[in-house]
Amino acid sequence: MEIAHSLSIALQSHQPLIIATIITLLSLLLAVLSFFKRPHKSNAFGPATSADKEEEKEVTSLSSCNGTSDSAAFVKGGSAGPAEEDMVTADLSKVVAERQSGASMMEQLVPEITTHVLSYLDYPSLCRLSMTNSLMRKAANDDNAWKALYHKDFTLEQDSVTPVNGWKAYYAATRAIMKVNTEFFNIIRVRSLPAMSRFWLNSDYVKCVHASGELFSGYNAVIQSWQLEFNWEQGVDFQVRDVRARVLTDMAWVTMKTYVDMNNGAFNMTNIFEFHHGQWYLVHHHSSVMPADGDMEQ
Known part of the structure; x- marks a missing residue:
């Protein structure tokens, strides 16, 4: 108890x-x-795709940088008060506007300064810049920028020329013909007759004048003349200087100075090309001995 x-x-x-x-x-x-x-709670915007998730991640990151961490909850479907909702909406609108405009310091420059800045870029850099966004593509495709690049890479001549398709297309065409002209000298160095045969246009009006002054006319005669040149010369090491090109729609010519020996063997050369079936072919070659300084004075 x-x-x-x-x-x-x-x-x-x-x-x-x-x-x-x-x-x-x-x-x-x-x-x-x-x-x-x-x-x-279901997603009010439908099922999220992988691209949507990446978009949410980027917007969340950008919003957090702007000091509005609550926007992450709003984008992902969470609740927010009226004041917070207005703030987040304004923040997201700012992000979208920045993406659409591609705002950057470079894009805010006046056109003259932009062109001057772009003139310091080389060909690959200017092409890469044009692939960043729409505004930079527009700036990188500006005719003045490509004209400045043309004068820097090739020649200050042709300043009064107005290319039909713009300076960018003219730069690309000049670059292509320069590459073809370089191939001509590579063929001479290796003395490849088959390559030289493919390099010339197979036509009866092609002509070749060698340094000896002898003229060869017609495809067969021209190729035979190169066969004689390759059999006669043992191996030529030369330098090509002062290359100048002028390109039209389906024709181009290149002038240059060639030095076999910097003291003795100097030649003026001209190559004329025609564009057929998507390829440049040589139709005329002229080589002449460059007068010595003493000969010019006389």
């Missing part, structure tokens, strides 16, 4: 603590049940 009486007294003294504990446990149980029974 004494034990039961003592237990009853103990329970009565701790009754408030026991009740509080029971209420706490019931509250936790109800919270857990409500969490599992709560329906998942």
Whole structure:
């Protein structure tokens, strides 16, 4: 009896603590049940694709840089108050506007300064720049920039020329004909008659004047003359200087100075090309001995 009486007294003294504990446990149980029974919110914008996820990631990163970390929750479908929603919407609009305009320091320059800056770029750099965005592509395709690059890479001549398809196309055509002209001298170095035969246009009006002054007319005669040249000369190491090219729609000519020996063997050369079936062919070659300084004075 004494034990039961003592237990009853103990329970009565701790009754408030026991009740509080029971209420706490019931509250936790109800919270857990409500969490599992709560329906998942669907994405208001439809299922997210991988591109959408990347877009969200980029926008979230940009928004966080602007100090609006709440915009991440808004983009991902979370809730936000009216003030927060307006702030996030304005922030996202700013991001979209910056992407559409491609805003950068370079693009804010006036056209004259932009052209001057672009004139310091070489051909590959200018081409890579044109692939960055629409505004830079427009700047990199500017005729003045390509005209400046043409004068820097090729010649200051032809300043008064107005290319039909613009200076960018004219630069590309000049670059192509320069490459073809270089191939002509590579063929001479290796003395390849088959390559020289393919290099010339197979026509009866092609002509070749060698340094000896002898004229050869017609495809067969021209190729035979080169066969004699290759059999006669043992190996020629020369340098090509002062190369100048003029390119039209389907015809181009290149003038240059060739030095076999920097002291003695100097020649003026002219190559004329025609464009047929998507390829440049040589139709006229003229080589003449360059007068010495003493001969010019006389």
